[in-house]
Amino acid sequence: MTETLGSTGEFGLIAAITKGLSTGEDVLVGPGDDAAVVAAPDGRMVITTDLLVEGRHFRQDWSSAYDVGRKAAAQNLADIMAMGARPTSLVVGFGAPADLPTAWALELSQGLVDEAELVEASIVGGDTVQSDKIIVSVTAFGSLDGRPPVLRSGARPGDEVAFTGRLGWAEAGYTVLTRGFRSPRSVVEAHRRPQPPYAEGPRAALAGASSLCDVSDGLLSDLGHIAVASEVAIDVHAHALSVPEPLQAVAAATGVDGLKFVLTGGEDHALVGTFEPADVPEGWTVIGSVAEGNQERPAGTVTVDGAPYAAESGHAHFRS
Incomplete structure (x- = not known):
């Protein structure tokens, strides 16, 4: 008989998830108390949160529980990185039906732990609740280690735009999956489990980035936030x-412009930023420029080769 969350119970599930969890040096009090205590050596804490909702952000027939855990952690850790900060800890909220197999929840937890370990961050607490569908909410915390945060508001005329990481892979994978296929495998895996360039956030900050943004909604959309x-x-x-x-192959098979994947595809969690030309870090790709707004290209706009891009610029929640 398959053990479910209903038979395991809330406290049994929490005990199974927290058993053997290790904590990093930033964690002063970990799971087991009413709240965790995490050190903030310079008096500041970088905080972000994201939700994954079954049927909206993932499907069980497309992604394993482990994949969902990796993805849930990655999208939050990437936001910490985009501030030029170092991730330290995560808290997790988990809602699920009572008949969900307990093994699914434990596999999800392992995905969260393994992704966090890539950046030496710790799972320090959370909450569980019964719900009609699976919901995973992750809040991440990070340390600036004495540096100022790198904001979206710092781009200056004369800066160059550069990025690092992958663009369009997750969107290509989503396109393949919605058509009932499972290949190319590389893009399907990119949809299931992003690979953010974690080390590049602090590295860009040290290099003098004037602005940074995690590419979660699409390159043009997220550059729009900076603009x-x-x-x-x-x-x-x-x-x-x-x-x-692989993106060219998907484009050819589906009749989609391959460049559209790169310009508008989200959820790869690449990093895009602006730099003085001499400050662009090695390994980053320069893809554009920053200028003052004018009548032809007003402040706050993003163009491609000097003209508005015809397609939607990226994902937006609540878009009808």
Whole structure:
């Protein structure tokens, strides 16, 4: 007989999840008390939170519980990285039907732990509740280690736009899955489990990045956040962006412009930022420029080769 959350019970599940959890040096009090205590050596804490909802952000027939755990942790850790900070800890909220197999929840937990371990962050607590569908809420905490945060509002005219990480892979994977296919495997895996360039956030901050943003909603959409916050105009140079072969294959099979995946696809959690030309870190790809707004390209806008991009610029919640 399969053990379910109903038979395991809330406290049995919590005990199974927290058994053997290790904590890093930033954690002063870990799971087991009413709240965790995490050190903030310079008096500041970077905090972010995200939700994953079954049927909206993942499907059990597309992703394993382990994949969902990795993805839930990654999207939060990437936001910490995008502030130029170092992730320290996570708390997790988990809602699920009572008939969900307990093994699924434990596999999810292992995915969260393994992703957090990539950046030496710790799972320090959370909550569980019965719900009609699976919901995973993760809140991440990070340390600036004495540095100022890198904000979206710091881009300056004359800066170059550069990125690191993968663009469009997760969107290509989603496109494949919605059509009932499972290949190319590389893009399907990218949808299931992103690979953020975690080390590059603090590295960009140390290099002098004037602004940074995690590419979660799409390159153009997230550059739009920088353009609005910084009151500048940003132009992306299409010739500087490559369309990797797996994305070309999906584009050819589905009739989608491969460049659209790169410009508008979200959930890869690449990192995009602006730098003085001499400050662009090695390994980052320069893809555009920052200018003052004018009548032709007002402040707050993003263009591609000097013109508005015809397709939707990226994901937006509550878009009808």
